[in-house]
Amino acid sequence: MAANLNLIKLSVGTDHVEGLARWQASARAQGPDGLPRHVTRMWPKRAAELLDGGSIYWVIKGVVLARQLILRLDEVDRGDGIRRCGIVLDPTLVRVEATPKRAFQGWRYLPGADAPRDLRKGRQNEESLPPALQSALAEIGVR
Numbered sequence: 001m002a003a004n005l006n007l008i009k010l011s012v013g014t015d016h017v018e019g020l021a022r023w024q025a026s027a028r029a030q031g032p033d034g035l036p037r038h039v040t041r042m043w044p045k046r047a048a049e050l051l052d053g054g055s056i057y058w059v060i061k062g063v064v065l066a067r068q069l070i071l072r073l074d075e076v077d078r079g080d081g082i083r084r085c086g087i088v089l090d091p092t093l094v095r096v097e098a099t100p101k102r103a104f105q106g107w108r109y110l111p112g113a114d115a116p117r118d119l120r121k122g123r124q125n126e127e128s129l130p131p132a133l134q135s136a137l138a139e140i141g142v143r
Contacts, residue, residue: 003053005046007070007087008110009038010103011058017066020058021093031074036089039076042106043085047073056087057096057110064099064116068092095119 014020023029024036031037044050055067069090076084096116 003050003055004112005049005052006054006057006067006110006112006115007044007050007107008057008059008064008101009107011060014058014060016060017058017093017095020060020066024089024091024093031086031088033088035071036068036091037074037086038089039084039086040107041082041084043083044073044109046109055094055115056089056107057115058093059101059103062100062103064096064101066093066095067115067118068094 011020014023029036038056050070051072054070056070057064057067060066069092071088071090074086074088076086078084096118099116
């Protein structure tokens with residue numbers, strides 16, 4: 001069951017869920033605690049709602065394909081005086097039903113009622129289809 005409020009974000013430069021997992025396993029994508037995090041200049045105004053079971057949904061090549069539970073929000077200081085938000089994530093990527101999504105900048109709030117459903121347990125480890133094929137199937141309602 002989806003939380004009441006989530007985030008949705010483009011995974012720029014990623015071709016498939018496995019690529020996102022590889023990036024997040026790199027030292028550059030992890031915080032000091034070894035957990036993956038996404039750093040952004042904008043601090044969510046609705047942080048309390050996000051931290052009540054919310055996830056970040058990843059858009060890969062125009063299709064929402066995965067989500068990760070948001071564990072906490074850390075302030076990130078890169079020494080330039082700009083307050084950044086480190087969205088600390090559970091390392092588990094949960095595959096979701098492929099859902100087309102147009103490009104946008106930054107991140108957006110995603111109400112739980114609008115969030116794609118998780119794939120059934122038996123489908124979580126299936127190899128990813130090419131993003132163009134996933135998008136075409138999702139557009140005609142095949143998930």
